Amino acid sequence: MSVRVRRIYEPPEPEDGLRVLVDRLWPRGIAKEAARIDEWPKALTPSTELREWYHGGGSYEEFRGRYEAELAAPEAAELLDGLRGTARGQRVTLLTASKTPEQSHAQVLLELLTG
Template sequence: MRRAYEEPEPDDGLRVLVDRLWPRGVSKEAAHVDEWPKGLTPSTELRRWFHGGGTYEEFRHRYETELEAPEAAELLDGLRKAARRGRLTLLTASKTPERSHAQVLLELLER
């Protein structure tokens, strides 16, 4: 997992942007994003709730529930398959990636 603002590294492998919104100030060329599965990102409502003062633990629970929806579950399964084939880097613009949806995804992929 890396911040989308960091320079790409040669060993990043498949670079997947896991944010619903494109990172501000980052050009598509500079980001070197291979995939952008918007259906895997938290809903706008959940994102607003979390940034409005919701707890990380409750956010995590609600997000994992959202990931059980058919489209999100299929996209998550696709990421799992990609991770088994080679290196996968999750990209996020979050200032605290370790307490974001990207961390939840990372942990789910590591299971």
Template sequence: MSVRVRRIYEPPEPDDGVRVLVDRLWPRGLSKADARVDEWPKGLTPSNELRRWFHDGGSYEEFTRRYEAELDAPEAVELLGGLRESASKGQVTLLTASKSPDESHATVLARLLTAQA
């Protein structure tokens, strides 16, 4: 299973495979044509409340716990299954506008996708 996380502002690469935007909001200043996003499953993104809480100074550990709880919702479980299936067939690149992708929801998703393979 091949899943990686990249900033959406980085130019697309030929080995990105399926490019999945995992942010709730479209990234500022980026056209849809330039982003070359294949999927945008908003049901996998953190809720607005959780996102605001985290950006207001919440800890990453607590954010991760709360976000994983949100991902137990039926819609998210179904969407995770679809991404897992895509990753079993080839590369999946999770895209985020986060300035710190290593401490973002995208990294949580990547871990969940690869851990449940």
């Protein structure tokens, strides 16, 4: 299984494989054509309330737990399973605008997909 996380602001690379935007909001300053997004499963992104709570000073550990609970909802769980199946056959690149992807929802998704 080959899954990685990259910032959406980095130029697309041929080895990205399936490019999946995992942010709920479209990233500022990026043209949709230039982003080369293959999928944008908004049900896999943190809720607006959770995102605002985390950016308001919430801890990463608590964010992670709350986000995993959101991902257990039927629609999100189905999308996560589908993405996991896709990743078995090809490289998947999770794209985020987060300045610290290693402490973001994208990292949680990466670990759930590869763990």
